Amino acid sequence: MTKHKELNKWVKECAELCKPDKIVWCDGSLEEKERLEKLAFKSGELIKLSQQKLPGCTYHRTAQNDVARTEHLTYICTKHKQGAGPTNNWLPPEEGYRRAGEIFKESMKGRTMYVIPYSMGPVGSPFSKIGVELTDSIYVVLNMRIMTRMGKAVLDQLEKSGGDFTRCLHGKADLDVDRRLILHFPEDNTIWSVGSGYGGNVLLGKKCLSLRIGSYLGRAEGWLAEHMLIMGVEEPSGAITYIAAAFPSACGKTNLAMLLPPEGLKRKGYRIWTVGDDIAWMRIDTDGKLWAVNPEYGLFGVAPGTNTKTNPNIMAAIKKGTIYTNVLLKKDKTVWWEGGDPPVPASGTNWQGKQWKPGLVDENRQPMLAAHPNARFTVPIQNVPSVTNRLEHHHGVPIAAIIFGGRRARLAPLVYEAFSWQHGVFVGATMASERTAAQFGAQGEVRRDPMAMLPFCGYNMGDYFRHWLALGKKMVAPPKIFNVNWFRKDKDGKFLWPGFGENLRVLEWIISRCKGEVDAVRTPIGCLPHENDIDMTGLRIPRENMNKLLAISKADWKEEAASIAEFFKTFGKDLPREMGSELAALQKRLR
Ligand code: OXD
Ligand code: MN
Numbered sequence: 158m159t160k161h162k163e164l165n166k167w168v169k170e171c172a173e174l175c176k177p178d179k180i181v182w183c184d185g186s187l188e189e190k191e192r193l194e195k196l197a198f199k200s201g202e203l204i205k206l207s208q209q210k211l212p213g214c215t216y217h218r219t220a221q222n223d224v225a226r227t228e229h230l231t232y233i234c235t236k237h238k239q240g241a242g243p244t245n246n247w248l249p250p251e252e253g254y255r256r257a258g259e260i261f262k263e264s265m266k267g268r269t270m271y272v273i274p275y276s277m278g279p280v281g282s283p284f285s286k287i288g289v290e291l292t293d294s295i296y297v298v299l300n301m302r303i304m305t306r307m308g309k310a311v312l313d314q315l316e317k318s319g320g321d322f323t324r325c326l327h328g329k330a331d332l333d334v335d336r337r338l339i340l341h342f343p344e345d346n347t348i349w350s351v352g353s354g355y356g357g358n359v360l361l362g363k364k365c366l367s368l369r370i371g372s373y374l375g376r377a378e379g380w381l382a383e384h385m386l387i388m389g390v391e392e393p394s395g396a397i398t399y400i401a402a403a404f405p406s407a408c409g410k411t412n413l414a415m416l417l418p419p420e421g422l423k424r425k426g427y428r429i430w431t432v433g434d435d436i437a438w439m440r441i442d443t444d445g446k447l448w449a450v451n452p453e454y455g456l457f458g459v460a461p462g463t464n465t466k467t468n469p470n471i472m473a474a475i476k477k478g479t480i481y482t483n484v485l486l487k488k489d490k491t492v493w494w495e496g497g498d499p500p501v502p503a504s505g506t507n508w509q510g511k512q513w514k515p516g517l518v519d520e521n522r523q524p525m526l527a528a529h530p531n532a533r534f535t536v537p538i539q540n541v542p543s544v545t546n547r548l549e550h551h552h553g554v555p556i557a558a559i560i561f562g563g564r565r566a567r568l569a570p571l572v573y574e575a576f577s578w579q580h581g582v583f584v585g586a587t588m589a590s591e592r593t594a595a596q597f598g599a600q601g602e603v604r605r606d607p608m609a610m611l612p613f614c615g616y617n618m619g620d621y622f623r624h625w626l627a628l629g630k631k632m633v634a635p636p637k638i639f640n641v642n643w644f645r646k647d648k649d650g651k652f653l654w655p656g657f658g659e660n661l662r663v664l665e666w667i668i669s670r671c672k673g674e675v676d677a678v679r680t681p682i683g684c685l686p687h688e689n690d691i692d693m694t695g696l697r698i699p700r701e702n703m704n705k706l707l708a709i710s711k712a713d714w715k716e717e718a719a720s721i722a723e724f725f726k727t728f729g730k731d732l733p734r735e736m737g738s739e740l741a742a743l744q745k746r747l748r
Contacts, residue, residue, distance in 0.1 A: 204246015421695020581638025619731025
């Protein structure tokens with residue numbers, strides 16, 4: 158119970174629909190965490206890991222049909238279809254409430270409904286948003302405890318302000334993919350998610366509130382909610398340049414946000430500060446510049462491929478207080494995944510609960526996986542050795558550069574800079590990437606993913622581009638916009654660029670451009686580095702690789718422009734005129 162009348166009323170309504178045996182209001186205390194863990198160990202929802210080797214860590218397996226975000230079951234429910242736009246699935250709100258209501262109906266019988274008051278952003282900051290999630294999953298409560306600021310302090314704040322909150326209802330129901338819906342009602346500040354237990358679908362503060370509802374609120378209130386990491390690059394002088402970067406899911410945002418300088422650049426004394434790895438809320442501050450906060454409090458990162466070489470910071474962070482999902486469980490109650498630190502274990506129980514050892518094949522004669530490719534760790538951001546000390550600062554950090562990037566085997570060079578804010582918005586709007594394991598569907602297929610927001614924009618994407626253009630006009634000195642591609646391959650399918658820590662070499666060029674310290678080569682697609690302006694000290698890759706990485710094929714780009722024109726057609730009248738002019742200008746430069 159709470160003094161907040163609206164909240165009480167809504168919890169009661171939801172309980173009448175779902176009929177839980179019990180309602181528990183979460184206070185966020187350690188005692189509560191331990192009590193819930195005990196219950197989850199007993200029911201098998203969680204497994205306790207070795208407290209000697211991994212103190213405070215637990216293990217969870219999702220249902221096998223429930224391992225990634227299900228974009229085809231995710232809807233924006235607005236009065237008019239136009240509000241959701243051409244890139245979102247749409248339902249009229251009554252229809253959404255009716256369909257999901259049938260699944261929610263009495264689905265919590267025999268279960269407990271937990272009430273989680275949470276804040277995205279520091280509690281009490283004028284820029285934060287409060288949500289309340291109702292859920293019948295202890296796994297969700299324990300994850301929300303890491304990913305957000307939650308519990309008593311937030312409820313106190315909500316009562317004190319008497320303000321509005323995002324109504325987030327989640328129920329596992331029967332975890333049947335045919336009875337799964339992730340619905341957003343931006344006009345009601347409401348989210349309903351039913352039939353799933355996978356993080357991206359059920360930790361409703363993350364994608365659902367901070368991005369889909371957040372972007373809708375951002376347009377109404379004049380700010381941006383973006384699928385971006387935020388990092389600071391500190392020079393020995395103490396000056397820190399902050400960068401925000403958008404990449405589609407599972408393209409290395411977590412690794413970039415906390416990279417360690419590579420050997421060859423160590424002499425320069427850089428230090429990286431991690432502000433966030435997935436979401437940025439950005440607004441124009443009193444100085445007329447763009448500032449960003451990370452509304453989250455933890456990281457929900459992809460485990461496979463993560464190891465001490467690719468990301469030493471995260472490997473240090475996940476040694477305690479972490480929830481592991483869908484990784485390999487070893488006999489000594491520690492964990493492992495493909496691409497994890499050696500040695501490869503001799504055996505274990507895999508993400509499906511099957512006995513696993515190296516070399517086994519599954520029923521389709523494919524190598525049997527230890528971990529699901531989208532296996533995850535949930536870890537408090539304060540565990541990360543490189544965490545910024547500005548996390549609680551409600552203004553956040555000033556952004557000097559915005560980077561867009563996709564996973565593209567061909568076409569896009571290692572890095573280029575947009576000619577202007579408007580051109581940068583065009584570069585972001587036409588981003589494309591190969592599909593990864595974070596989304597349900599055919600892996601590797603190239604799809605357009607504007608600003609990496611295709612699955613997360615809570616309103617008409619044409620209006621979203623317009624909003625970006627309008628904010629650019631309001632800023633005194635908008636950040637410079639860049640595009641990077643760490644994933645270009647040669648003819649034999651080998652990556653041309655080593656990636657990971659070495660990406661700092663590219664960030665260094667970006668920062669020099671922001672400071673006006675180097676000039677660049679003007680090409681039809683944007684400004685590229687001069688051959689010697691990327692510091693290659695200590696990095697031994699063939700000279701010709703660098704040429705290939707920076708090469709621009711006019712023929713390929715003409716094809717790309719034609720494909721962009723097709724993509725733009727899907728927006729019809731909703732496409733801002735400026736996007737059409739930028740495309741025409743690109744085509745002209747390519748002639
Ligand atoms: C994520 C995603 O989990 O983008 O961050 O899927
Ligand atoms: Mn993400």
